[in-house]
Amino acid sequence: MKTLKPLNGNQTIAEATRQVDPDVIAAYPITPSTAIVESIAQFKADGLITGEFVCPESEHSAMSVCIGAASAGGRVMTATSSQGLALMWEMLYIAAGLRLPIVAGIANRALSAPINIHGDHSDTMGARDSGWIHLYSENCQEAYDNFIQAFRIAEHMDVRTPVFVGLDGFIISHSVEVVQVEDDAEVKKFIGEYKPVYSLLDMSRKITVGPLDFTDYYFEHKRSQIEGIENAPAVIEQVGKEFGLTFGRPYGFFEEYRMEDAETAIVVMSSAAGTGKDAVDELRQEGLKIGLLKPRVFRPFPYQKMAEALKKMKAVAVLDRASSPGAFGAPLFTEIRNALYDYAERPKVINYVYGLGGRDIKVEHFKEVGAKLEKIRKTGKVEEMCGYLNLRES
Amino acid sequence: MKKETWKELPLGCVNVHPGNSRENLTGTWRSGLKPEFIAEPCIHCMFCWLYCPHFAIIVEDGVMKAINYNYCTGCGLCAEECPTKPKSIVMVKEEVKLAEGGKK
Numbered sequence: 094m095k096t097l098k099p100l101n102g103n104q105t106i107a108e109a110t111r112q113v114d115p116d117v118i119a120a121y122p123i124t125p126s127t128a129i130v131e132s133i134a135q136f137k138a139d140g141l142i143t144g145e146f147v148c149p150e151s152e153h154s155a156m157s158v159c160i161g162a163a164s165a166g167g168r169v170m171t172a173t174s175s176q177g178l179a180l181m182w183e184m185l186y187i188a189a190g191l192r193l194p195i196v197a198g199i200a201n202r203a204l205s206a207p208i209n210i211h212g213d214h215s216d217t218m219g220a221r222d223s224g225w226i227h228l229y230s231e232n233c234q235e236a237y238d239n240f241i242q243a244f245r246i247a248e249h250m251d252v253r254t255p256v257f258v259g260l261d262g263f264i265i266s267h268s269v270e271v272v273q274v275e276d277d278a279e280v281k282k283f284i285g286e287y288k289p290v291y292s293l294l295d296m297s298r299k300i301t302v303g304p305l306d307f308t309d310y311y312f313e314h315k316r317s318q319i320e321g322i323e324n325a326p327a328v329i330e331q332v333g334k335e336f337g338l339t340f341g342r343p344y345g346f347f348e349e350y351r352m353e354d355a356e357t358a359i360v361v362m363s364s365a366a367g368t369g370k371d372a373v374d375e376l377r378q379e380g381l382k383i384g385l386l387k388p389r390v391f392r393p394f395p396y397q398k399m400a401e402a403l404k405k406m407k408a409v410a411v412l413d414r415a416s417s418p419g420a421f422g423a424p425l426f427t428e429i430r431n432a433l434y435d436y437a438e439r440p441k442v443i444n445y446v447y448g449l450g451g452r453d454i455k456v457e458h459f460k461e462v463g464a465k466l467e468k469i470r471k472t473g474k475v476e477e478m479c480g481y482l483n484l485r486e487s
Numbered sequence: 488m489k490k491e492t493w494k495e496l497p498l499g500c501v502n503v504h505p506g507n508s509r510e511n512l513t514g515t516w517r518s519g520l521k522p523e524f525i526a527e528p529c530i531h532c533m534f535c536w537l538y539c540p541h542f543a544i545i546v547e548d549g550v551m552k553a554i555n556y557n558y559c560t561g562c563g564l565c566a567e568e569c570p571t572k573p574k575s576i577v578m579v580k581e582e583v584k585l586a587e588g589g590k591k
Contacts, residue, residue, distance in 0.1 A: 190499070190500060191499040191500060191501075192498050192499030192500075193499065253498060253499070290498050290499075290501075291497070291498070291499070291501050291503075298503075299505050300501045300502060300503055300505060301501070301502035301505040302499075302500075302501055302502075303500065304500075304502045304508075306500070309490060310490070310496075312493075313490075313491065313492065313493040313496055314493070314496060314500045316493040317493045317494070317496050317498075318499075318500075320493075
């Protein structure tokens, strides 16, 4: 029966996992995603999950168990954060290279050093070239909805690629919201049956998984891997629509907030988008024609749709909750600026790194950005292209 | 053997012909030296068989018979490990055959 439940972000991932009931769950607890693993362990102890629950000795082993179980033909999930995801690193590439549709809930957290347990996107952004699909969630409801859709996306025959579902550490992972939890049977029906293409346990059709490639095959195998994630946009779109028809909450590649007549726009992912929308409302009341675009899918990057949505703006500020030291701008900024390059008429694009290590971002900070965009709209001049928000400078 | 394009490959780098490494003739890597088996001093201790990294020592009923040059890379481990005096395996010069298309 569908019910409204007070859940925090971690509990929504655990709840969705219980409903999907994967064949194998392998996870190692790490703040702030610990409660995902803890809740799943409780479900398992209470007999609410039939799948195997494996407690390995590290995240590297957790992802290795996931890869083994998925190669054996199982539906598999895990959860982690920050250093845990970093420890999975080499196995992430193997999961993607072997086209195993593993789904991972990531309570996004900063990477050391210095040690910090709070929310930013350094962990998944660091893994952006590992070949995984990236979905990001603004709130607990989106974390729940994204996690369910992730199985459909990952397991689609044209995709067969692992998926990260990001939810901001603490801000979402530990904040309780009223979440619409769908009916168990309805969720199972939406997910459908998973049919692996190959299984290590199928003795009638023996296979070798992960053998050595020399110079004559590696390149072709990598190209075929890329095809999976390049096929994902059509599937993500279809699954998002179908989710809407089934449960009443449709999803696309990004959400546009008050963008219809906007002349300037702020692009920001995950939990900060909620604060950003409040700031846009206030700036609108002050007479600014400003909107907000919240990306949900970062990999595969929906560059054409994103560019179409932003090309008519006069000025755009891209807010990144991760830095890319030495790069020309942070991850989201470089993608968006690149996507706009071929348009004769295109906005000025600026970049702010914000919220590293869980630093708060408030309405006043968004309003600061809005004022900067208004100045660029009026003058056509960019004083500083890449800056920082809410950082002690002097 | 025709090599597949990326579109023809099985999903996820899976090898659907397990054991096909026997088609990879590592003997083509040999350059300059090859081991020669001298049966007379051989005591069939199986050291050469144990140390050979490419399973190129042919053994029948516990008796060392010959070297399979299809897979022998000429690394010389068998000759190095052979304990008999004189040696039952010695490395000898081999005329290098260039791969097809190579300069003669």
